[in-house]
Amino acid sequence: xxxxxxxxxxxxxxxxxxxxxxxxxxxxxxxxxxxxxxxxxxxxxxxxxxxxxxxxxxxxxxxxxxxxxxxxxxxxxxxxxxxxxxxxxxxxxxxxxxxxxxxxxxxxxxxxxxxxxxxxxxxxxxxxxxxxxxxxxxxxxxxxxxxxxxxxxxxxxxxxxxxxxxxxxxxxxxxx
Ligand SMILES: [Zn+2]
Numbered sequence: 001x002x003x004x005x006x007x008x009x010x011x012x013x014x015x016x017x018x019x020x021x022x023x024x025x026x027x028x029x030x031x032x033x034x035x036x037x038x039x040x041x042x043x044x045x046x047x048x049x050x051x052x053x054x055x056x057x058x059x060x061x062x063x064x065x066x067x068x069x070x071x072x073x074x075x076x077x078x079x080x081x082x083x084x085x086x087x088x089x090x091x092x093x094x095x096x097x098x099x100x101x102x103x104x105x106x107x108x109x110x111x112x113x114x115x116x117x118x119x120x121x122x123x124x125x126x127x128x129x130x131x132x133x134x135x136x137x138x139x140x141x142x143x144x145x146x147x148x149x150x151x152x153x154x155x156x157x158x159x160x161x162x163x164x165x166x167x168x169x170x171x172x173x174x175x176x
Contacts (some may be wrong), residue, residue, distance in 0.1 A: 007088055010090040011096060014098035017097075017101070018098065018101045018105070019061070022058075024057060025050060025055075029051060052112065062118055063118060065102050065116075066117060066118035067106075068118060070099040071099065073095050077091065106125065106127070110127055110133050111133065
């Protein structure tokens, strides 16, 4: 496996990490009824709070949505020169992915923002833009982000097809 690919997978894993407690909490509290009825089965405010704010799932989610843990680990990474051991940059990109999620969520929550500097501070910020709330440009955000995702996937697909078409001619030219 190429080093670049390993780092990419690590970055994606780090980017997913903060939402793992909410996913697990949703499965635990709602499970089958969520799969059947979707968000409507989450009407109970208590359940939403248990998934996102309090209890074992919610509070772990709050801790993982803080920029403090990944920043502290990045600081240790630099102090202990872990880059010398982490040659494929797996740990580094895991931490970048994690930090990126915390910052992205911070910038895209009008309500329900989680404190970015927990446990140092409970300060939250109500962003004018929400990634889901139609009262805060949620629809526009959805449209723009999904167009960008589509373009990115199309570009990756084109690159992949081009490299596939190139490789056979390269190998055949080596074998006269
Ligand atoms: Zn999140």
